[in-house]
Amino acid sequence: MSSEAAPGLLLVLSAPSGAGKTTLAHRFRAAHADAVFSISATTRAPRGAERDGVDYHFVSPERFAALVGEGAFAEWAEVHGARYGTLRATVGEALAAGRIAIFDIDVQGGSLIKAAWPRETATVFVLPPSMAELERRLRGRSTDSEEVIRRRLAGARAEVARGLAGYDYVIVNDVLADADAKLEAIARHERALRGGPPDEAAARLAAVCRRGVVPLAGWRE
Template sequence: MPEGKRKGLLVVISSPSGGGKTTVYRAILSRHPDYKYSVSATTRPPRTNERHGVDYFFLSDEEFDEKIKNGEFVEWAYVHGHRYGTLKKFVEESLASDEVLIFDLDVQGAAAMKAAYPDESVLIFLLPPSREELRQRLIHRGTDPIEVIEQRLKNAEQEIKRIPEYDYLVINDDLQQCIDRVDAIITAELCRPFRVLPVPGWGI
């Protein structure tokens, strides 16, 4: 194995709001029980049935501040008035166990992950086939007023400008095909020589 490279894989999936990333990563996790989902820390109060350490690490503002001060986050950001972050300890433990760890991150979080773990991370961006298709998906979701939907579309326009920073772009015009392609990307990344070696039968 090349010096300095670890076998663990950090799979970062991003998309505009309504782009399908939650559905896709949940499908991947259901196919591969050995893959893990990265549990983020947040200052948001727990919702019904959410469990600490399973859905999120629920922290007070003071606890979150302390972890920022101590450099314990790979990345963190404000989202809808609350803070969310990825804990270095969680990532390092996963890499030490050669695991596949899946992240749901925005473009800023993805960039931070790539900067911190350039060899171990792979960035995948999911994109609906058109702006109008994304608009219709957000409308049909029925969770946001029209002004929020329009803001999400404006945000999407900014996010897609950063697609060249990603390793892969998958158009989500057919959900099953999109899931299959993301699954294939992960499989291909796991076949990189530094993740497969050594092969004792060949003495390599």
């Protein structure tokens, strides 16, 4: 996809922690020259190999509060004891350039982006195949304490309920290549809806990812 052939798009990815949305976002960005990350500001400390200005803008609580006061954020929220926010300038620059801005944020933030830019935004909720698989992934990445893992698992079902209630699409991230293909189809279809080149194959695949259509057997209560 090129910025000359298609309009800008705000592509919001949300998920319970450990579902693989960040991996999907990075793979999508690597495959598209006109895609950019919406780099959030956060007050939490870097994890693993995360870098300032690449994965997040890591700021102090005082600096974050100042940005809130300046009206610099399109949305912000407190999640698991840390604050995260999307800078308005990031959104405006991406849309003006006809790019795909990829958001790796929680449902609350994604819903606010959708509310602020309803015509430019497509929301995608990413799920692992089951709650058991989610726990396995969280423990396997070895970046969180036991307390943090338990807190994330406790909040996962609520986050899933919010995402499944209001997002446009759902991708079950079981086979990564399949999830990649579905996200690609969603982006192509959403750009076509906004005046980009039509793509019937993308429209068909995107349709099976529509909220309410995706089978969710692994998430039965």
